[in-house]
Amino acid sequence: MEGTVLAERVATPDLQALWQRGTEFLGSRYAIMGGAMSWVSERHLVSAISNAGGFGVIACGSMSPALLEAEIAATQALTDKPFGVNLITMHPDLDALIAVCLRARVGHIVLAGGVPPGSAVRAVKDGGAKLVCFAPALVLAKRLVRSGADALVIEGSEAGGHIGPVSLMVLAQEILPVIREVPVFVAGGLCRGDAIVGLLEMGAAGAQLGTMFAATEESIAHPNFKQAFFRANARDAMPSVQLDERFPVIPVRGLNNAGTRRFLQHQAETVRRFQAGEFNKEEAQLSIEHFWAGALRRAVIDGDVEEGSVMAGQSVGQVRAQKSVAAVMAQLLDEAEAMLASRGSARNPA
Template identity: 75%
Template sequence: MSPDMNITDPAYVAARAELDLLWARGTAFLGSRVAILGGAMSWVSERNLVSAISNAGGFGVIACGAMGPALLEAEIAATKALTDKPFGVNLITMHPKLDDLIKVCVAAGVTHVVLAGGVPSGSAMRALKDGGAKVIGFAPALVLGKRLMKLGADALVIEGSEAGGHIGPVSLTVLAQEVLPHLRDLPIFVAGGLGRGDAILGLLEMGAAGAQLGTRFAASTESVAHARFKQAFVRASARDALPSVQLDERFPVIPVRGLVNDGTKRFLVHQAETLRRFQSGELTKEAAQLDIEHFWAGSLRRAVVDGDIEGGSVMAGQSVGMVTSIQPIAEILEELVGQAVQALMRRQPQGAGTGLPQRVDAASPQAA
């Protein structure tokens, strides 16, 4: 929020009330004060960050990632010890112990579970819903959004390719136009490249119920990410966050957006060398594919935990260019809300709510 904004100003009060109305569906669904979720980021979205987001009025989400059931159970308990506000858990549908992880969430009374990484099975959806959890699905296309609705999803996240980490092929700008006008029966949260409140406002007015942010929170004070990892975000511009490159269509590379570094450059060299070995008969196609896939094994942990920002995978969305300092979570959320409110206030007629004469445009009927 701008330091010169007066929250008792009637114009501010009216604009804030309008914002609260725009995302009322999202706040009601999440049980939070503002309809902003924390994106689930492996090694980053743990108890400290999740509780900080929820305590500040947003909605934190634990990234289960590759955790086993016992570790997830401990993380949920530790998060509950730090906040009495609602938070969720993100589960990867391809996890080999998904059923056990669902049981952990249900037993712990987790209110919201985000299922990511693919279309969940009907049995997984039923187990969560029968256990009392609300299910949020990821929809990278309208057709998948409709399918998730039929499966029983209670809400959706549509994430554009501007996001960090694993991404789909379509930008949020296009995805929002494709999905929001046609799926009105459940709350939809938008994600991908979002770093300002006025941008979130525009999507709320298109029909979104709220937004999900990851990159700005990853570089927050409460984030446990290594100091070098956070400083890489502060130094970066939007053009530094690029998706991984695939050299040969026979050896698909799952697109992941991160900051370009020595690791990303070596990955290209590694692909080229692996392709040469395959073509010479030294490697089978299966062995070559595994060799390419294993290149990044453990690289995210090296970057986040160990601070290896040159050889590790520094996953970041294009909103990284809007990260200019390491801020507390509460300050980030306050700033986002303030930007949205200021945008709404700029639309008000001059003097509205202040007791001053309102401006009348010469072309308006009142000017006659």
């Protein structure tokens, strides 16, 4: 009932005007996207976000084409509202995954994890879907627009999971005043509607949130995973640390735990073995990269929040209790509309 009531709620004219470009692009009531989180952004959470007026996004991750096809069908059985699919550009079956999305009439395909190959861009565009890409810098944003991206997401380093090096506020100041050809959605550390208003006024078309939705009632994440969020502060969500520049570590933001501490020890031991001639460079790099294999699933699904990877953005400090997706959406709208109303009152005092 709660979700039904919210889905019928119309944003105030001021808020509608601010994010109209985003809602028209997404086809949703509100320009609020759900972040694509592996093991979390599946049928239940994605459909709940879309049913609550937002725009859910399935995280394909390492799914096979057959698994993705089943996940899309299951999501369509739970919602008749628009949703998208996030595909990783490095997936070996990328072309087949795009074909699955197009056959299922998914209207928006997000290509993440690197610059999408031209063949993938053409397949999405020729198939009639809208293409969304991530832009970590202005020069890449311009390149993606030229290559055919229909919308961009700029995600700051405050976000959870795999991150870039630059904060959202810096990216927003660099990109929003310049990129006007396509809608630009902002992400990273967002957890309040009034903050979203400020970014909309800077030129954003909408916002993407992940951490806030990962701990909702509809999220299938293990209770231990959610409880870890409720206990955490912003400073507990830290990027992975690289000990030796010869062995790069892809930065991932998550909650500090026994696993993150053991990863540092593992890197140090691997470097020692490399220097002692026990490993060649390739073997040492693989040893470091394989440390976290399966760690996200262990945390999200199995509930091992000590040794698993508890990916979370810095907004985790604002997540204090489990709420429904509809309640989170209502909170964001309340905060955004209250901010706009207060400004209206200041301009027109009684």
